[in-house]
Amino acid sequence: MSEPRPFRSFVSPSRYVQGAGAISLLGELIAPLCASPVILADNNVWGFSGDAVTESLRKAGLDEVRISFGGRATDREIASVSSQLTERGADLVVGLGGGSTLDTAKAAGSDAGIPWVTVPTTASTDAPGTGVAVIYTDEGVLDHFRILGRNPALVLVDSQYVANAPVSFLIAGIGDALSTWLEARASGGAGRALVSGFQAPATGLAAAELSWTILRENALQAIADVKEHKVTPALDNVIEANILLSGLGFEAGGLSVAHSVHNGLTVAEQTHGLQHGEKVNIGSIVQLILDGAPDSEINDFISFTTRVGLPTSLTELGLSIQDTETLNAVARRTTLEDEFVHTMPFTVTPQIIVDALTEVETRSRAVREREGLPAPVKYEHRR
Template identity: 55%
Template structure:
């Protein structure tokens, strides 16, 4: 008999100014940390991280992250961790740095901690990494025997980041409930390695509810770099609730479509959550969800600032070759789309994606929202 399971990080800390206490929370985990961050992130928070580590009596050693969670970058960081004798790897940055450090920490046989500077993905809390090819295409999921020992989020740092990144996190997190309810229906295995629990599914639904109540207000606050109760709730929903919900609740079509979208070069400049949002709409279409439910989702996520049409992710509904490439990758053997409570074939995904354009554009016009702008116009 398959077992049900919930997994989670050992400690989650969130609040304005939290980064200044990073050393305090790291000290019980390890005495020889190596911090991994890219130059942009280090320029913004490096001083606070250094001061925090020194005040806790910890050495300051930073390794530069090169921007892509590829197998080669994971191996390089793992080598640095081993050469320096580090006993805890600390990711400071976004989902790419975090996924790289989790995988590298595992290879090096040491503990790891995450300090996300954005709330753009649910990567910080999980015991898995998404690995990409050097060209930016999805390659594999890597699963680890434990979750991070610490996840520390400074709400002010998140509020200082571009608002598009918070919006992308909302896109990633909204998919959590759509996928968890599908996984619960099919009683499929989750990313935690067991059947879904009531707890995992409930946390996924709570993430959805918090976002529908707070996301628009939070996005407006972050446009002015303000931390409000709505911002705190959305950061928690994007990071902790969605992290627990996707991992112990299950993934389904939305993230599989995201992975498929990475097979098309035109989408590579988009944030993870932006592509996931297209996957969520595709999943609703595949489910035959009531028109009102799809309409509400398109309108809400457009207002949040997420793409809801193919145009906005660099595709066209009449580009059959690209849509077929996306659909083939999304339905590859082992993909999470097979956790849907019915069979899904490549042609089904291609049709669902092609159908989004007209419907979403009409919804936007009826709601007096802007027409889609081609993705390249943003680049």
């Protein structure tokens, strides 16, 4: 990784609004920003949100124009959406849906030279508020990141949509957000470069740590509440941690091992049906191992995230410590020259990653057995 520029930098969305029924505010909040907005949403999301969006826009004197999202944030999809935005004379794009939809809206809006708004319908990643788009290949392997240079003009989160979504989305978001503090303290806290090339301000590190604290205090209750489709203070706290605080903490706190391991895992076909935060959680355990964290801290993290419902073993990803060919491929991708893993204060080799992944499996099994938790079994694709 390059040396950080000798300046601190903090970025954020221009506005963040969250709460049950917040979708009704969409038209009111974007009307001062545009005259011809275009919505990007897939057919499933539009099926449960379209009427509310259309009514909100109508009340604000705006027409409803929608582009259907193709399902994955790829260069091809972004180019197609950007072209359609230009053809329709859009002066703002609203991404409505999950992380891939939002990243596509952000990148396509950037290419079209217009601002973007994100309306996440799950709390599964911190993508909604960031100025970064994660781009995949058509096969679902992570290809590259795009640093867009600005953040959304608005992030609007309807907590009821989050409560109505499958609980696996919230759990995945918790996995993504829990990594924020672990990576920020290892990277930004050590003066390493952020994705922007600048140094981490204290504000970014504080946001990352607050996200961690909120999740440790509220995650289990919020998961129980979503299973009953209830919006509660615990759920709203977790939504804010997953989306806002994790995003702030990532962009102004830094990335490290956890997300590099996620990126490595994308080359394993067995993991393609799993969500971002589910793979990141394995990376968080590797992060702790490479940090030299005390056994008590590593084991506590494994115990807590197992109870949350996150994978804490290779078995749950469909991988095996005997499959050295796949593990070596994951490790090579994890340690590419431009990966965040190289924010560590020592050289991280593929063999170090293979050894750490093997330790994840053995530690997880030991912790589960000691605490009477179920032995790991392969995850079903739960989307």
